[in-house]
Amino acid sequence: MFTSFIHRFSAPKSFVEVTAIFFPYVMTIGFLVLSVGWIWGLAFAPEDAIQGNSYRIIFLHVPASIYAQLIYFFMSICALMHLVWRVKLAAYLIKAAAPVGVIITFIALFSGSIWGIPTWGTWWQWDARITSTLILFIMYLGIITLHSSFSNAEKADRLMSILVVVGVVNIPIIKKSVDWWSTLHQPASITVSEGASIDPSMLYPLAISALGMGLTLIALGIMTSRLYILTREKNKKWVQSYV
């Protein structure tokens, strides 16, 4: 019963039709919220006591870092759904999410490098968190390359899902690397057990930026997914009548 429930609501056609309705709203709200967060953070949030104005890149870097991992986590859930319940849509979502993940991980690394110059005096350091994020970036590239290498799309989907599931072991390593290894990178400012060590005047725009970025990335993901589904299913009657 559970399996038939999943298959009924995970048809690619349903996904394309449903997302067509709310995609414009998600995109608009995402841009608006992100704009509010960034304008607040860049223009109105107070200067940091130690880092001065250079800390403001936090409003780009921290959300990017969070979503770099979250997107992979989302992909791993989709991968499990594809491998266990053979849900085609799950494979399409992985394939569509991977480029979004690559870009956001690159933004996290790049913004981190820029932030490193005024704070650490170096744009790169082989510390645990940065290196683990670089590894995550390579993993995304590996996933995209693997899928593109096979002409049999169904085989490619399955192999890609296997790689995503195996690679998920890297996510907790990134998450906890700061705690497990002594490192240049600062520890988490917001933890579940201890709350936030960051001032509310900076925390609120950070949270809003993170929310805005999340919605924008969801919108981007929906856009790439819809395009990919229409490409993959182009021989089906519903696509020909939809397009």
Added chain:
Amino acid sequence: MLNFISSEIFKLRHKLRSWLGPLLIMILVLIAFPLSIDISQYDLNKFFFSVIVVALLMISFLATESIFSEDYEDGSLEQLHLEEKDFYKVVLAKIITYVFLIGFPMALIGSVFSIANGISLQDAPKIFIILAASTLILFNVFAFGSALSINKGSMLGVLASLPLALPVIVLLGRAVRTVQYGSGFFEVLALMVGIGLIVTAIMPMIISATLKTHLE
């Protein structure tokens, strides 16, 4: 499974380039390093281990590059799949054979090299053990990469498996520091051996699923 192990040993015995080739390359790389840079023995003692680690990483990949592709291309993998319902046993047999015939000798070469670079004879067995545990993990990881990219070239295999191998290198580096500074060795060793055993238990099943996908 013993049948599969003896078949793998038979094949490696007759295909020396797959067996001795990686070992010879490891020796060459480890010899080339001190020849290529003009530093004192004292300096060499400080970072010789990086060379062993990088050599181990590269040569583990090289050694496992054709672990499945040869059998896939000539049709033997298909026959093995038909012969053995628990296909992961075939995979496990291959990995175990490669680890014992190539991985552990690589660890021995690395530990001999480390003696030549300042590690005491008492500490050399420790180096051997941690290198051996590392090859167990690395061979599993790179075998997975080889399985994913079975007929698509080795670059894809590297891209797929290197991100999984790099954390092993970090752990290996930490393990060496415990030997050099004399504390926490057994804790790190227990971690490495534990990870090695878990990976060896799980990875053959994952690789088996990957190979079955290719055989379809």
Added chain:
Amino acid sequence: MQLITASNLGYSINDKRLFHNLTFSLDSGCALHIKGGNGSGKSTLIRILLGLTAASKGNIEFGKQSLSISYLGHKNAIKTYLTPIQNLELIFKPAIFPLAVDWMDSLGLTQVQDEMTANLSFGQQKKLALIRVLANPADLIILDEPFVGLDHSSRNLLSNFLKEQLALGISLILTSHIDPELNCSELILSEDTNA
């Protein structure tokens, strides 16, 4: 006994349908000759029967649990860096090895048994590959283009072997563009396959 029953089998790849609505059965001691043009799905159907590939639709039932299958496909499954005798050592358990050597002799490979398999001709390599089936018969023999590359006497040898196995109650499925000269039922794969 009905050894294999296939109903409404279909296979698609990348949304392209290879065959569909395939229904057939095979009894013990009978032979099935799968025919069709290039790319019609003969080898794919065999792989589905072997369980290597999953059918897109339909199902297959086997009349016997733990059915032993002897199979040779397009690939020879032999090691070119070994000699023929070493290949037989690798493939066969010690108990069956002498029988395999006898077959090697029957196929005229004894004089090249110590040469590298890579240096043998296509036909000689095919004969070596066939020993896997000849020396190790099972409940069901599946062969994909077994006669390709064989000389006339080897073809007769293989044909006679298959006739003997059928007489012993062993079943056979084969694809071949060359007439196997066996008493077979036929399954023809085409664009609109219904059998």
